[in-house]
Amino acid sequence: MTRRLLVQKIVVAALGLALLVSAGISFRRSxxxxxxxxxxxxxxxxxxxxxxxxxxxxxINDCKLYFMEGREPGGTILILGGSHAEEPAGRLAAWVFAExxxxxxxxxxxxLSANRSASTMTRLGGAYPPSFSIPTAWGSRTFRMxxxxxxxxxxxxxxxxxxxxxxxxxxxxVDVRNLNRAWPGRPNGTLTEKTAYAFMEMIRREHVxxxxxxxxxxxxxxxxSTIVTHQKGQxxxxxxxxxxxxxxxxxxGTEFSPLTLHGLSHREIGDxxxxxxxxxxxxxxxxxxxxxxxxxxxxxxxxxxxxxxxGQHGLLFEKIDExxxxxxxxxxxHTSSILQIAETWTEDNPAKGLSITGVPRYADVxxxxxxxxxxxxSTAAKGKVIYE
Amino acid sequence: xxxxxxxxxVAFVSLLLIVNLLKSRRWERDVLYVLVLVPFLLRLxxxx
Numbered sequence: 001m002t003r004r005l006l007v008q009k010i011v012v013a014a015l016g017l018a019l020l021v022s023a024g025i026s027f028r029r030s031x032x033x034x035x036x037x038x039x040x041x042x043x044x045x046x047x048x049x050x051x052x053x054x055x056x057x058x059x060i061n062d063c064k065l066y067f068m069e070g071r072e073p074g075g076t077i078l079i080l081g082g083s084h085a086e087e088p089a090g091r092l093a094a095w096v097f098a099e100x101x102x103x104x105x106x107x108x109x110x111x112l113s114a115n116r117s118a119s120t121m122t123r124l125g126g127a128y129p130p131s132f133s134i135p136t137a138w139g140s141r142t143f144r145m146x147x148x149x150x151x152x153x154x155x156x157x158x159x160x161x162x163x164x165x166x167x168x169x170x171x172x173x174v175d176v177r178n179l180n181r182a183w184p185g186r187p188n189g190t191l192t193e194k195t196a197y198a199f200m201e202m203i204r205r206e207h208v209x210x211x212x213x214x215x216x217x218x219x220x221x222x223x224x225s226t227i228v229t230h231q232k233g234q235x236x237x238x239x240x241x242x243x244x245x246x247x248x249x250x251x252x253g254t255e256f257s258p259l260t261l262h263g264l265s266h267r268e269i270g271d272x273x274x275x276x277x278x279x280x281x282x283x284x285x286x287x288x289x290x291x292x293x294x295x296x297x298x299x300x301x302x303x304x305x306x307x308x309x310x311g312q313h314g315l316l317f318e319k320i321d322e323x324x325x326x327x328x329x330x331x332x333x334h335t336s337s338i339l340q341i342a343e344t345w346t347e348d349n350p351a352k353g354l355s356i357t358g359v360p361r362y363a364d365v366x367x368x369x370x371x372x373x374x375x376x377x378s379t380a381a382k383g384k385v386i387y388e
Numbered sequence: 389x390x391x392x393x394x395x396x397x398v399a400f401v402s403l404l405l406i407v408n409l410l411k412s413r414r415w416e417r418d419v420l421y422v423l424v425l426v427p428f429l430l431r432l433x434x435x436x
Contacts, residue, residue, distance in 0.1 A: 005413060008415050008418060009409070009410070009418060012409075012415065012418040012419055012422050013409075013422065015419070015422060016422030016423070016425060016426055019422075019423075019426050020426050020429055020430065023426070023430060023435070023436070024430060024433065024435040024436075027430065027435045027436045028435055121436065124436075152431075153431075153434050153436075156391055156394060157390065157391070157394045
């Protein structure tokens with residue numbers, strides 16, 4: 001090898017090493033970013049998902065469960081944030097519940113990172129920001145951006161064909177890592193299937209009455225701004241949607257879970273447990289195929305001129321203008337929807353009712369911002385801060 | 389088990405890319421091999 005050739009190799013290898021190190025540091029930081037949770041006055045216990053299914057114990061998906069138990073007995077509602085981690089309104093709404101909520105009657109179980117593995121990476125080739133920060137009066141709180149699917153570092157490779165268990169329905173191969181295609185799970189399946197199975201075990205053992213799975217959707221997706229409900233919850237979801245649309249100042253509809261579309265929480269949880277299963281969809285332009293550059297600002301403001309243009313061509317299922325869909329609107333929709341669902345459930349089932357206080361409704365979150373409802377970890381009492 | 393095999397495949401392809409990088413005499417090819425190698429190493433080192 002000549003001296004010139006040797007120098008050429010060293011220069012190119014150095015370039016590659018620089019790329020590898022800079023990208024590697026960013027990915028590693030993103031995967032290990034600790035997200036503080038300041039336990040609110042209503043949190044009475046923090047448990048782990050692995051307590052309900054041993055094979056999940058100690059894995060990346062052994063997520064925390066925040067129990068908020070009222071003094072008066074009643075029903076149990078489980079709210080799931082982070083089934084799809086790249087839909088941050090669901091996770092943030094769960095955070096708002098965990099840090100602010102107080103349950104007077106019944107029991108609320110809050111999950112911030114249902115598929116924790118999915119929160120540790122961003123979409124391959126999507127150029128997503130590794131994290132995002134929510135401004136507060138005392139500084140800011142930073143969260144992992146996350147992805148729709150379980151991190152391939154935790155479940156790999158993907159098969160050519162994904163056959164859903166137990167229906168044997170063929171689904172898109174990449175959805176083998178999608179928690180919301182893995183319900184009701186399989187005890188000896190993939191990490192994603194085991195995670196769903198662990199949640200099903202928890203739902204059955206804790207006698208959960210209602211499960212609400214919080215999501216966001218692109219505006220080009222027809223299932224948007226809606227409550228998707230299992231047939232067991234059709235009346236409750238319809239009443240809740242009517243009340244929200246009439247009283248809260250935002251439009252939300254109801255969709256009935258298709259009987260033959262498998263793997264989704266609104267179908268399988270209701271089919272495989274006594275619980276009523278619902279799924280909330282809020283609009284997130286950041287996920288649209290016609291979006292602009294995937295910046296943190298676009299994620300939080302929900303403003304996107306390209307998506308607006310798509311709307312002008314009649315390609316969207318939800319309205320959008322230059323004001324976009326700010327994160328406060330999306331989080332507020334979720335907090336109000338859950339509170340309304342709890343109220344409607346209580347009206348129909350007074351003996352198994354819930355009474356939740358301290359959680360802001362849509363108008364409050366829009367007026368004050370999400371950051372207003374996130375507590376300062378540095379001033380929290382000792383033992384009140386834990387990490388997701 | 390299949391995951392271990394896939395990591396072995398990644399290691400093998402990484403090795404082939406490094407051998408080709410050392411053998412090549414054109415800088416354009418060197419750059420190409422390095423760019424292709426980076427995602428393989430990120431997976432091998434469990435970074436992405």
